[in-house]
Amino acid sequence: MSAHHSHDHEHDHGPQPTSLTLYSPAGVLLKAAVLRRAAKRLAAHGFEVHIDEAALLKHQRFSGDDEARLEALHRVARSGTSIAMAARGGYGLTRLLDRIDYRLLHQSTERGMRWVGHSDCTVLQLAMLAHHKSVSYAGPMGAFDFGGDAVDEVTEACFLEAMRGELEAVGFRTEAGFDGLDVKGSLWGGNLWMVTSLLGTPHMPKVKGGILFLEDVNEHPYRIERNLLHLHQAGVLDAQKAIVLGRFTEYKKSPNDRGYALKSAVEHIRSVTRTPVLTGLPFGHVPTKVTLPVGAKAQLVVQGRDVLIAW
Amino acid sequence: MSAHHSHDHEHDHGPQPTSLTLYSPAGVLLKAAVLRRAAKRLAAHGFEVHIDEAALLKHQRFSGDDEARLEALHRVARSGTSIAMAARGGYGLTRLLDRIDYRLLHQSTERGMRWVGHSDCTVLQLAMLAHHKSVSYAGPMGAFDFGGDAVDEVTEACFLEAMRGELEAVGFRTEAGFDGLDVKGSLWGGNLWMVTSLLGTPHMPKVKGGILFLEDVNEHPYRIERNLLHLHQAGVLDAQKAIVLGRFTEYKKSPNDRGYALKSAVEHIRSVTRTPVLTGLPFGHVPTKVTLPVGAKAQLVVQGRDVLIAW
Known part of the structure; x- marks a missing residue:
């Protein structure tokens, strides 16, 4: 942890790890091992990693049917996690756009939650911006960026700094x-x-x-x-x-x-x-x-x- | 020719063949022979077929640069031809949409000209509809439908009837x-x-x-x-x-x-x-x-x- 977080040391229980939830808003994750590897790698950076209960659901080419993915999105928003990172993109968020509770997502960002992802997540991020001017993060995703054989150093460093609020x-x-x-x-x-x-x-x-x-x-x-x-x-x-x-x-x-x-x-x-x-x-x-x-x-x-x- | 055109026989010079111009608004035509075969087949149906002077131009993946294709479109509109048939689709009309003289195209349809094509031609046809409520025809194209080894009978019959104004x-x-x-x-x-x-x-x-x-x-x-x-x-x-x-x-x-x-x-x-x-x-x-x-x-x-x- 950097000097930016030194005030944490004044708490009785020492520095609180930042919580990060991996969830699947779009395409199906065929290999659970990829997500577990991503979770392990992110945990090694000090994140308290949680894998959303629906992250590995499979419905046709989707990570769960529309109801399940919509619920997951809202569950993550309510969870109080610090970082909501999409496991992967693919296709699926377009189906949910007319049904998302953008106010709920906005409230989560007002509490400091950072929504991160790219590709299919673009429509979520822009809809959040359109409806409540919510700020979110175009950045890495669990499976693609942290679940492979290697993690790109620039991607990782940039993501970590952005999540700490240090990247300017x-x-x-x-x-x-x-x-x-x-x-x-x-x-x-x-x-x-x-x-x-x-x-x-x-x-x-x-x-x-x-x-x-x-x-x-x-x-x-x-x-x-x-x-x-x-x-x-x-x-x-x-x-x-x-x-x-x-x-x-x-x-x-x-x-x-x-x-x-x-x-x-x-x-x-x-x-x-x-x-x-x-x-x-x-x-x-x-x-x-x-x-x-x-x-x-x-x-x-x-x-x-x-x-x-x-x- | 059908009974629908029998009034032509009253002219001194006998029935006038319907003129049809093949032009290229979008993608490059790599083989001139394909267009010539289409022209021959259409001529066999009694059309007086004209191949626009720019139809075989090549500029990258386009049938001529934007200026050439825009000029071709306007030249065909002014030509007085009865039927303007796109040689092929591909990609290219999107580049011209902001520059087309839709009034000129509308005047051509008012004089009875029928614009025919599909695929990339959709943007032309819908823009014509948007700007002046011009009617055009979603239908066959020269190279794809008349330039191959065989011509589909339904496609041909339907096109011929539509051009004669008989298809209802x-x-x-x-x-x-x-x-x-x-x-x-x-x-x-x-x-x-x-x-x-x-x-x-x-x-x-x-x-x-x-x-x-x-x-x-x-x-x-x-x-x-x-x-x-x-x-x-x-x-x-x-x-x-x-x-x-x-x-x-x-x-x-x-x-x-x-x-x-x-x-x-x-x-x-x-x-x-x-x-x-x-x-x-x-x-x-x-x-x-x-x-x-x-x-x-x-x-x-x-x-x-x-x-x-x-x-």
């Missing part, structure tokens, strides 16, 4: 051409398709002047471009102060591409929006990912090719 | 449970992802009380469900009188599915919307497809398991 900024390198950019706004975003899937619904936050970060996986660049154009045509891109692209990975090229690549998609988006579109954020379906507060006020500053997002 | 209804079999359904409304729809990609943009028609038809290709059932839920959460499904599902094809199952299938997606959608969701429409990325007027007033009647959509 992340830095990365971008392309040339943005030197001197200095903007302030709400930091928001996540998985591109999941962000796009909220357009025109009551679960989409209406963020003006924000810093929007995006990543995706298994999507061909033309589909990435099409989703970015959807955001543009809905007025979202021009309304931001900066767009920050994370990693777009695991897609297959097509014989039809003929030189069209992810770079072409980015170039096209830059040609239609007046908002700066930066690349290079270490975030996405990759081992190395930063943890970012979704809905927090942030500042993005570029010096040369170095970007700092601070909050 | 299509019939198909659906599941049990809809006997007696009888609704009237605007017929609209197309490719599911393309319909969804317009949500929240000025190119999305605001159709209330309509009959919405949908198909898709290469999308796993969970992604089909997610897009249908997007339409639902945006209020579109409940606002219709009927949803009619066409073919959803060429997706790969996943080891995570565990019994989740297309049927599960349809069942879930039926559980959330009050609008009847029928299956069985012969339309999609399949050889056998009907031709449907997008934006026309239509009536859908079910007797037993037989569905008739008439306009």
